[in-house]
Amino acid sequence: MRVFVAGGTGVLGRRLVPQLVARGHQVTATTTSSAKAGLVEQLGAEAVVMDGLDAASVGAAVAKAAPDAIVHQMTAISATHAGKADMKHMDRWFAGTNRLRTEGTDHLLAAAEAAGVTNLVAQGYGAWNGLRSGALLKTEQDPIDPMTGTPAEPGMAALRHVEDVVVKAGGAVLRYGWFYGPGAMEDLVEPIRKRQFPVVGSGAGVCSWIHLDDAASATVLAVEQKAKGVFNIVDDEPAEANDWLPYLAECAGAKKPMRVPVWLARPLAGAVAVTVLAEGRGFSNAKAKRELGWELRYPSWRLGFKSELA
Numbered sequence: 001m002r003v004f005v006a007g008g009t010g011v012l013g014r015r016l017v018p019q020l021v022a023r024g025h026q027v028t029a030t031t032t033s034s035a036k037a038g039l040v041e042q043l044g045a046e047a048v049v050m051d052g053l054d055a056a057s058v059g060a061a062v063a064k065a066a067p068d069a070i071v072h073q074m075t076a077i078s079a080t081h082a083g084k085a086d087m088k089h090m091d092r093w094f095a096g097t098n099r100l101r102t103e104g105t106d107h108l109l110a111a112a113e114a115a116g117v118t119n120l121v122a123q124g125y126g127a128w129n130g131l132r133s134g135a136l137l138k139t140e141q142d143p144i145d146p147m148t149g150t151p152a153e154p155g156m157a158a159l160r161h162v163e164d165v166v167v168k169a170g171g172a173v174l175r176y177g178w179f180y181g182p183g184a185m186e187d188l189v190e191p192i193r194k195r196q197f198p199v200v201g202s203g204a205g206v207c208s209w210i211h212l213d214d215a216a217s218a219t220v221l222a223v224e225q226k227a228k229g230v231f232n233i234v235d236d237e238p239a240e241a242n243d244w245l246p247y248l249a250e251c252a253g254a255k256k257p258m259r260v261p262v263w264l265a266r267p268l269a270g271a272v273a274v275t276v277l278a279e280g281r282g283f284s285n286a287k288a289k290r291e292l293g294w295e296l297r298y299p300s301w302r303l304g305f306k307s308e309l310a
C-alpha cells in the first residue's frame with residue numbers, strides 16, 4: 001500500500017515508518033521542519049513538509065502522495081513544539097496537540113475525502129483516562145473520562161473528537177497506552193531520578209502502558225486490515241502506580257519514589273497528576289488481540305522497562 005503518515009518523526013512515527021517499510025509498503029511521512037527530511041528518508045520514507053493546522057498544506061501533501069491509507073500521528077507534546085512539560089497546566093501544554101486532534105484531524109479527513117481515501121488510522125489515548133467509576137478495566141465501549149473541571153478537560157474533548165469523526169468516516173482510532181521505549185525513556189525517567197515523581201495518596205491509580213514497537217505493530221495491522229472503530233492498544237498488565245513507579249525507579253537506578261498525600265500533591269502537581277497516580281483506570285486489549293490478531297513483544301511493562309533501561 002501507499003501509506004501517508006502525518007507526523008512521521010515523533011516517537012511513534014520513528015518506530016512505525018520502518019515497520020511499514022519492512023512490510024513492503026511505500027511510505028510518505030511528514031514533518032513540519034525541512035531539517036528533519038533527512039531523518040524521514042533514513043527511516044525509509046519519502047519526506048514531505050506539512051503543517052497539520054493548515055488545510056491547504058494538508059490538502060496538497062495528501063493529494064501529491066495519492067495514498068491508499070492515511071495515519072494520523074501528529075501531536076505537539078515535545079519541548080520543541082510545546083515548551084516545557086507542565087502537568088499542572090495541561091491545557092496550556094497540550095494546546096497545540098488539542099488543535100492537531102481537532103482541526104488537524106478535520107483537515108486530514110477533508111484531504112482524505114478529496115483523495116478518495118477511506119483507510120484511516122488515528123492516534124487516540126487510553127492510559128489512565130478510563131472513567132473513574134464502574135469496572136476497573138475499560139473496553140472500547142466505555143467512553144474516556146471527560147476529566148470535567150480539570151486542565152485535562154480540553155484534551156479529553158479533543159480525543160473524543162478524534163474518536164467521533166474518524167470512526168464516522170469509517171476509520172480506526174487506536175487508544176494507545178502510555179508510551180515507553182526508544183526515544184521515550186528520558187522524559188519518563190528524568191523526573192524520577194530527580195525524585196519529582198512521587199507515589200500520590202494510596203498509589204492505587206491504574207495505568208496501561210505500551211511499548212512503542214508494540215504500538216507500531218498494532219498500527220501496521222490496523223492499516224493492513226482497514227480496521228474500523230476504536231481499539232485499545234495497551235499491554236496485558238494494567239498496573240497501579242504503587243507497582244510500576246517504584247519498579248521504573250529501580251530499573252533506572254534511581255532512589256525509591258517519595259510518597260505524598262493527595263492534599264499536598266493537588267496544589268503542587270495539579271488535579272491531573274492526582275488522577276493519574278491515585279485514581280486512574282486502565283484499559284483492556286482483548287479486542288485488538290481478537291480482531292487484529294495482534295501479538296505483543298512486550299506483554300508487560302515489567303519486561304519492557306527492564307530491557308529499555310538495561
Ligand SMILES: NC(=O)c1ccc[n+]([C@@H]2O[C@H](COP(=O)([O-])OP(=O)(O)OC[C@H]3O[C@@H](n4cnc5c(N)ncnc54)[C@H](OP(=O)(O)O)[C@@H]3O)[C@@H](O)[C@H]2O)c1
Pocket residue numbers: 006007008009010011012013030031032033036050051052053073074075076077078079080081100125127176177178179180183184187
Ligand atoms: N500515548 C502516549 O503516551 C504518548 C503519545 C504521544 C506522545 N507522547 C510523548 O510525548 C513526548 C513527545 O512526543 P514526540 O516526540 O512524538 O513529539 P511531538 O512534538 O508530539 O511530535 C509528534 C509528531 O507530530 C508532528 N507535528 C508537530 N506539530 C505539527 C504540526 N503543526 N503539523 C504537522 N505535524 C506536526 C511532529 O513533527 P516535527 O517535530 O518533525 O515537525 C512529529 O512528527 C514523548 O515523550 C512521547 O513519549 C506520549
